[in-house]
Amino acid sequence: MATLELVQVKKSFGQTHVIHGVDLAVAHGEFCVFVGPSGCGKSTLLRMVAGLESVSDGEIRIDGARVNELGAAERGLAMVFQSYALYPHMSVRQNLSFGLENMRVPAAEIESRVAEAARMLRLEPYLDRRPGALSGGQRQRVAIGRAVVREPRIFLFDEPLSNLDAELRVRMRAELGALHDRIGNTMIYVTHDQVEAMTLADRIAVLRDGRCEQFARPLELYNAPANLFVAGFIGSPRMNFLPGRVERRDGAAAMLRLDAGATVRVDGIEGAAAAGSAVTFGVRPEHMKLVAAGAGEADLSVDLTEQLGGESYVYGKLANGFELTARLPGQTRVKRGETVGLALGDSAATYLFDADGRALKRGQTGTA
Ligand SMILES: Nc1ncnc2c1ncn2[C@@H]1O[C@H](COP(=O)(O)OP(=O)(O)O)[C@@H](O)[C@H]1O
Numbered sequence: 001m002a003t004l005e006l007v008q009v010k011k012s013f014g015q016t017h018v019i020h021g022v023d024l025a026v027a028h029g030e031f032c033v034f035v036g037p038s039g040c041g042k043s044t045l046l047r048m049v050a051g052l053e054s055v056s057d058g059e060i061r062i063d064g065a066r067v068n069e070l071g072a073a074e075r076g077l078a079m080v081f082q083s084y085a086l087y088p089h090m091s092v093r094q095n096l097s098f099g100l101e102n103m104r105v106p107a108a109e110i111e112s113r114v115a116e117a118a119r120m121l122r123l124e125p126y127l128d129r130r131p132g133a134l135s136g137g138q139r140q141r142v143a144i145g146r147a148v149v150r151e152p153r154i155f156l157f158d159e160p161l162s163n164l165d166a167e168l169r170v171r172m173r174a175e176l177g178a179l180h181d182r183i184g185n186t187m188i189y190v191t192h193d194q195v196e197a198m199t200l201a202d203r204i205a206v207l208r209d210g211r212c213e214q215f216a217r218p219l220e221l222y223n224a225p226a227n228l229f230v231a232g233f234i235g236s237p238r239m240n241f242l243p244g245r246v247e248r249r250d251g252a253a254a255m256l257r258l259d260a261g262a263t264v265r266v267d268g269i270e271g272a273a274a275a276g277s278a279v280t281f282g283v284r285p286e287h288m289k290l291v292a293a294g295a296g297e298a299d300l301s302v303d304l305t306e307q308l309g310g311e312s313y314v315y316g317k318l319a320n321g322f323e324l325t326a327r328l329p330g331q332t333r334v335k336r337g338e339t340v341g342l343a344l345g346d347s348a349a350t351y352l353f354d355a356d357g358r359a360l361k362r363g364q365t366g367t368a
């Protein structure tokens, strides 16, 4: 087990600045996920932790000690990549033991570590096969096993499930969670997939353009996103955003005039939002309430309905052309071409952001 701290970590490739000063403190045994869109710097940050990329500025500490100058092999970490990079001419057993032989671990110790990893990852039936005779999921389990046998202080994963099909990804996700529960090591896991992040993480660092936008528990990101970016990134389909202005402010409540034409009341505002200021109103698709046309704050003309059986999605436009998505439990009678009403303001689960995108209100969707 080990702690990891990043203190104002920066990275430039020549004149190109890609990481702009990231601060993070990951606790002993924590499963920490770096999530963000492609190109935001997730791999670069992970590779700096691993020692595969130099740190341009700032400090990386493992168990409180600076490791900037330590080589990758001296940091006591193990990394698993998207490409499994197994040795094709070696058996699974040899793939698992090869690194330990290089580190001059005694043969008996190697045997017991390989046996334990094979048992944990359900690889025992395949130990004498070569990677070419394994499925994608089995290969990825070997790649993870190769990290496990090294008994690293911290596991680093860079999109390890991205090459697998959807069903296998879900299964491997559960296995990784179980592996973490069993061995309890600190894990840093990189993904662009917010569902993977939400399901695996103790805490998630949401990255954007080389900056950490928020570092928090999954449901805290969902319930109380710090800004527009996090609000739009966490949750699928993404939160609906409607620009508008504060018409009247009264304590924690405000009346908004949306550009789409509607007037909406918002309660529970914590930040500054004086009358006249530009704001963005947010409501998640799953918190939209559809009512009869004319009975809500705005009318939605329906472009498309998708029925998934257990839930349905309604896509439509407001009078000014603004697009909105509603996600309804169960099956809906609403059809393309119809007009329905939207009840926007009576939900506690609405959000408000200032002109710079900072949250002015926490959504109240959490459980006790
Ligand atoms: N060796 C490099 N030289 C120059 N730019 C790089 C290099 N490696 C990564 N980058 C740039 O750094 C940014 C972050 O890349 P990366 O960390 O791979 O993103 P992610 O893993 O989040 O998709 C990208 O804009 C990428 O083009």
Ligand SMILES: [Mg+2]
Pocket (backbone or CB within 6 Å): 042, 043, 044
């Ligand atoms: Mg990457």
